[in-house]
Amino acid sequence: MAFLPMNAKEMRDRGWNEVDFVYVCGDSYVDHPSFGAAIITRVLEDCGYKTAFLAQPNWKNDDDFTQFGKPRLGFMVSAGNIDSMVAHYTVAKRKRHDDAYTAGGKNGRRPDRAVTVYCNIIRKLYPDSPIIIGGLEASLRRFAHYDYWKNEVMPSIIFDSKADLLVYGMGELQTIEIAKRLSEGYPVESLYDIRGVCYKIRTDDYVPKSVVELPSYERVKEDKRDYAIASRRELEEADAVRGKTLIQRHGKYILVQNPPMQPLDTKQLDYVYSLPYERWYPKCYESLGGVPGINEVLFSITHNRGCFGACNFCSLAFHQGRAVTVRSEKSIIEEAESFLDNPRFKGYISDVGGPTANFRLPSCEKQKKLGLCKNRRCLAPTPCPNMQVSHTEYLDILRKLRNLKGIKKVFIRSGIRFDYLIEDENDEFFRELVKYHISGQLRVAPEHCSAAVLDKMGKPHIESYKRFCKMFYDFTGKENKDQYVVPYLMSSHPGSTLSDAVELALFCKRENIHPKQVQDFYPTPGTISTSMFYTELDPYTLKEVYVPKSENEKAMQRALLQYFIPENKPLVIKALIKAGRRDLIGNDKKCLVTPMAGQTQGGYSKQNNNRNLQNQKGRGKNGKDKFAKYRRKNKKK
Structure with a gap:
């Protein structure tokens, strides 16, 4: 076509x-x-x-x-x-x-x-x-x-x-x-x-019955509490099974x-992905150098939609929905086989994934009839006991793709939900992921290490990430492979204080993590985290949330995550002093940075430090300066 x-x-x-x-x-x-x-x-x-x-x-x-x-x-x-x-x-x-x-x-x-x-x-x-x-x-x-x-x-x-x-x-x-x-x-x-x-519609026109009314535009514009309430209700009703009609007044x-459309089922998804895509851009773009966005996805395969992980900073829950639906094995294999006739294909499938690569099942049987829970997450802060966990079907698809003649390697590059993966009692998928589907690095998203911040993110606590890493490196060692986990980390998310950022920097030091890039929280429309950023309230509890907003503090939080970069040292020292952690400035192994030139342990200047030492020498057991009276007397003379 x-x-x-x-x-x-x-x-x-x-x-x-x-x-x-x-x-x-x-x-x-x-x-x-x-x-x-x-x-x-x-x-x-x-x-x-x-x-x-x-x-x-x-x-x-x-x-x-x-x-x-x-x-x-x-x-x-x-x-x-x-x-x-x-x-x-x-x-x-x-x-x-x-x-x-x-x-x-x-x-x-x-x-x-x-x-x-x-x-x-x-x-x-x-x-x-x-x-x-x-x-x-x-x-x-x-x-x-x-x-x-x-x-x-x-x-x-x-x-x-x-x-x-x-x-x-x-x-x-x-x-x-x-x-x-x-x-x-x-x-x-x-x-x-x-x-x-x-x-x-106009306010005097017909309004549907059995609706959930949100605070009006005028109210959410004037009252941040109303904004927080509206953002929570909007997400609560974003479910195709139980979602209700929502209305919001805007002046006249x-x-x-209307309630969400039902997500495409397997037959419908197979149809959508069977259409005759050119999988490229028109010739008129060639002279400009093409469209860069195609390069990462050209020979990738989307096998699912939806994500019941529902992180607060992610727009997926509000846009695509939390209900997971999948394509059939036949449809996926046929798409891979179509690559073999493409002259640009070199035998490498860059990804078999989706919003979350390793979801092939609904979160639980209950959600099929009742929808996903309103104010509860399937994975955070701990996995729901009703969640069904299996990688069997996904693994079978990957095995068949690997065995296709002309396929050299099948990578998984979209997000692996590590907290879901470690809940699977069968470790076959994890072992084969390590053996066949990683190109040296596996990127996963713990995002932070502070429990308080992770709760605001809607993410599991850091213990699950540590457990995942231990399993990953155990399996990697048994395969004699040189492979690494590369974590995505986020700075300045609502709830993250400077002390939390210091905690994350210390975590990175202990775990020998040196992030090349750090993502500052980006307040985009439609997410719970953006609601927290604007209102400084948690929409679910309506309690106050600390939000780092100034460019100065955001720069300090970002610099702490890259404390090892020499250019960041002044900002890191400034952040540590402000956070009351001068003990992390020095030459000890426990420290994040060494002092600047002219400073001593703890980030004090040499001049101030000498003065402090002199003052300490002149103080008795009760802390009073023994020589103060003598100095005052001589000053008068």
């Missing part, structure tokens, strides 16, 4: 005078199932709709938006694989130079808040054309939300964008139903009963979120 038409000429080359949908995307066009835009547009195409792909249109004039004319059924708009603000700015709010989802890899080909900008242009040009927004940016901003870059609470994106409908979550089933009804001539208002969508309008 060919790529979808990207401009008017390619549309006419297909013999089309018009298209049914124009899909507007903030990313360059990559036709690969790791890109959500590729999945949605291939689904539309397979359902018989003429779809054009408008990639990174120039928002500074109207030409790109008008080249296809008015689509017969409407516009679908997405910012791309990630939020456009995250794509543009670092956690320090500095402009990024690179953009992995743009041809040529350089930033600046999409606007800030891309969904809103694109939709406002479309609404001006085609006032009566339906506009449906989706993707990560729209999904995570579907309620009133804290915007880190503006440092204020913003209304639901459906208002600022002037869109008719917002699709949240993965979106395939909603897209199929929306397209079907629009093609049958039904108005946009007839789509308001579809699960997994949000829409807006009401935002309505």
